Amino acid sequence: MDGEQSGLSALPHVSETVLKRRKTLREVKEARTKARNAQRSFRSGTKQEKFKYPETFVRAERHKQKDEIRLHRGKTRQRKSIKVPEGQKLAFVIRIRGASGMEQSVRKVLQHLRLHKSYxxxxxxxxxxSLELLRVVEPYVTWGYxxxxxxxxxxxxxxHAMVDGRRMALSDNAFIEKQLGEAGIICMEDLIHEIFAVGRRFRSASQFLWPFKLTAPKExxxxxxxxxxxKGDTGNRGEAINALLRQMI
Structure with a gap:
């Protein structure tokens, strides 16, 4: 009993004023947290539209007119003028521009290529x-070998893999074999070889891969x-695509 009394007496004394202040601060903190959470839920539940200046609409309309003129001129060209570069079978395409003022046919081609976002x-x-498609979207993409x-x-x-519309990690060879075993692709190296060599199962392999998400180039x-x-950035850059991709991977 004496030990308990000595232990209680050893506890520091806290005045009633300090205790009230601590309680008030705690209540204020809880109220702020509730208000912040309510504001976040409101923002996530309502779509906020950003104010757009008139110049934005003018710029978008100019881009659209340029696309229409460019596509009209492209239709007048002979299809035989498009030639596949000798010795090249594979290309990698990167979307580098947004959708402001984009012509409808350009948008459809980008969707067909699964390039829904920049980078x-x-x-x-x-x-x-495929070269005809790249010509249509040339001002919005860059590509090479x-x-x-x-x-x-x-x-x-x-x-990453696309399975039933979901983005999934390429976890191991067993996962690849389960998805592409019927196409004769049972491991990561098989997948890479089929892509680079543009083999008979290239379509299955390329469609199996989710569109690559890249970062903005360091330079x-x-x-x-x-x-x-x-001396710009769009269109075919040949083997120089490799230097760009090193910055974006």
Missing amino acids: TGCFIKLSKQ PDLKITRDLVMKRG GFRRITKPFRE
Whole structure:
């Protein structure tokens, strides 16, 4: 009993004023937390529209007119003028511009290529048909010929699978064999080889991969409104795509 009394007497004395202040601060903190949570739930439940200046609509309309003129001129060209580069079968396409003022047919091609957002990319098989599509979306994408190392780095570091519309990690070879075993692809190396060599099962392999999510290049772009051949960024950049992808992986 004496020990208990000595222990209680050893406790520091806290005045009633300090206790009231602590209680008040605790109540204020709880009220602020509730208000913050309520504000977050309100913002997530309501879609806030950003104010747009008139210049934004004018700029978008100009982009749309440029697309319409460019596509009209492209239709007048002979299809035979499109030639697949000799010795090249594979291309990697990156979307580098947004959708402001985009013409409807351009939007459809980007959706067909599964390039729904900026800084997403995908592998495509080079053919006259695919080159026609790339010509349609040229002001919004850049593309080129990836080498084996970049192809492997893309699949290993940024690769994800698309299974039933869901994005899933390429966890192990067993997972790949389960999804692509019928196509003769049973491991990561098989998948990389089928993509790079553009084999008979290329379509299955490329559709199996979720569009690659990349980061903005460390050195930035020069001019995304100009073609690469005019010291810009859009269009075909050949093997220079590998240097760009090293910055974006």
